[in-house]
Amino acid sequence: MQTEKYSLEKILSNLRIDTLNEMQQASVAANQQHRDVILLSATGSGKTLAFLLPVLERLDPANKNTQAMIVVPSRELALQIEKVFKQMGTGYKITATYGGHLRETEENNLIQPPALIVGTPGRIGDHIRRGNITVDAIETLVLDEFDKTLELGFQEEVSFIVESLPNIRKQILTSATEAVEIPEFIKLEAPEKLDFLPEEGTPPARLAYKQVLSPENDKVDTLFRLICYLGNRSTIVFCNHRDAVERTSTMLSEKGILNEFYHGAMEQQQRDSALCKFRNGTVNVLVTTDLAARGLDIPNIRYIVHFHLPHTQDSWTHRNGRTARMEASGTAIVILAPDEKLMSYLEEEEMETIQLPEKAVLPEKPKWVTLFIAAGKKDKVNKVDIVGFLAQRGHLKKEDIGLIEVKDFFSFVAVVKSKASNTLTLIRDQRIKNKKVKIEVAK
Incomplete structure (x- = not known):
């Protein structure tokens, strides 16, 4: 061609x-x-x-x-x-x-x-x-x-x-x-x-299936213990409703799990911020609805956790499609309450049961934090400008700066958490492209 x-x-x-x-x-x-x-x-x-x-x-x-x-x-x-x-x-x-x-x-x-x-x-x-x-x-x-x-x-x-x-x-x-x-x-x-x-819709072998049996109908504590068990690997937690997404996210936060939530009722900037933090490693857990089951280009997602069972086989397929992409491997995990049963289309699957340890140890916190910059493409600001600004004015080395995403009117940049506070102090009154812009830790 x-x-x-x-x-x-x-x-x-x-x-x-x-x-x-x-x-x-x-x-x-x-x-x-x-x-x-x-x-x-x-x-x-x-x-x-x-x-x-x-x-x-x-x-x-x-x-x-x-x-x-x-x-x-x-x-x-x-x-x-x-x-x-x-x-x-x-x-x-x-x-x-x-x-x-x-x-x-x-x-x-x-x-x-x-x-x-x-x-x-x-x-x-x-x-x-x-x-x-x-x-x-x-x-x-x-x-x-x-x-x-x-x-x-x-x-x-x-x-x-x-x-x-x-x-x-x-x-x-x-x-x-x-x-x-x-x-x-x-x-x-x-x-x-x-x-x-794949023939008869069977997923490729590199996607493994596991289940966790929750002792209670309220599965949040089991989810918390599961995330502790999985460690600080990239994990998407799927819920069936927006209010459940926010409630689950809040309860995980209260238990010490850094996470972001994502659903269709959020403002665009909130959605961009949540996805950016998940992409750049500021958080390793994203709690979401099936909105995130399609079209999200986030590499290296290791675990898909079905906190709620998907309503349809299609939903199951698309949720799991977020992991084991291209040549990578991944694991789909279903959390079952005492009164829940596996979906009929999964009864044939080999489902290994994960035995969670009695003591939950919080995963190591991510080393990145995301900064919000109130300037973007329409302000003629690009990634090179942001790297230069943070290096010269914020005294950051190249390895201290992570993933940068530039949108139309704002940008996000990951920086090493240990240096973020000092950098924000140094750049407080500085200008990007001769323009003073608001820069703060992304909410």
């Missing part, structure tokens, strides 16, 4: 990937030969690149209008796809649009049409209605995680988007499950189906 400016070799080099996997190669080939393609492949197998490469092949550098659109079920997935496409280094502009993001910012980004738009159904539909997106030149449509996108509530918006795109020449649908019937309004033409799902 060769684009106008970059070879596949160059793209893979930018992504730090040696070669395409079998599924990605099959997707590129199928999309060259067929108009419409349905791609079924397990979470974490590299589906994003599997559809971005065929999309890229169809982009025309001479066309200055928007040529392709990717519709996703969550803002996190939109941001992940935007990040991967930018890392590919193609020279084409991509814009992500999603609820919780300032519409005015997105409207400014759309004045000069990006070659590629990725976003959630509601926000894309809103921009189309307002005339912010030029739809006539869009010839490629991707529905990523289409099973989730087409769930009740998104159908109407997706239908409106499809009807608003008069010149579609290619559609790519991807999913990690084969659980949904594709509605007629998507108008697929003799689609080629690529099924790379």
